[in-house]
Amino acid sequence: MAEETTNTQAPAAQATAPAAAPAARGERPVRPFMGKRRFESRRKVCKLCAEKMDNIDYKNFQFVKSFTMESGKILSRRITGTCAKHQRQITKAIKRDRNLAILPYSLPKK
Ligand SMILES: [Zn+2]
Numbered sequence: 001m002a003e004e005t006t007n008t009q010a011p012a013a014q015a016t017a018p019a020a021a022p023a024a025r026g027e028r029p030v031r032p033f034m035g036k037r038r039f040e041s042r043r044k045v046c047k048l049c050a051e052k053m054d055n056i057d058y059k060n061f062q063f064v065k066s067f068t069m070e071s072g073k074i075l076s077r078r079i080t081g082t083c084a085k086h087q088r089q090i091t092k093a094i095k096r097d098r099n100l101a102i103l104p105y106s107l108p109k110k
Pocket of ligand 1: 048085
């Protein structure tokens with residue numbers, strides 16, 4: 001019984017003499033895919049899509065401000081998770097607010 005279980009690997013080991021070269025090629029260690037991933041990605045959801053906000057009002061500057069960094073820079077889509085359509089609207093609103101001096105273009109580092 002024990003021999004039968006190991007039978008799958010036995011012929012390859014025994015047939016070293018005649019077919020040495022092809023066997024060596026075939027026996028190259030193939031790394032199996034380990035099921036675990038290093039980190040799990042969490043799905044980012046667009047805030048504005050979730051709340052079904054169609055157009056962003058530049059006058060709602062407190063909301064618009066939440067998409068900027070402390071220094072005044074616009075946060076990227078990669079960070080906030082907004083969709084392309086809403087990111088375009090946010091940038092427009094931020095730039096409008098900057099022009100109206102509601103939001104700063106930049107703030108000095110402390
Ligand atoms: Zn969206």
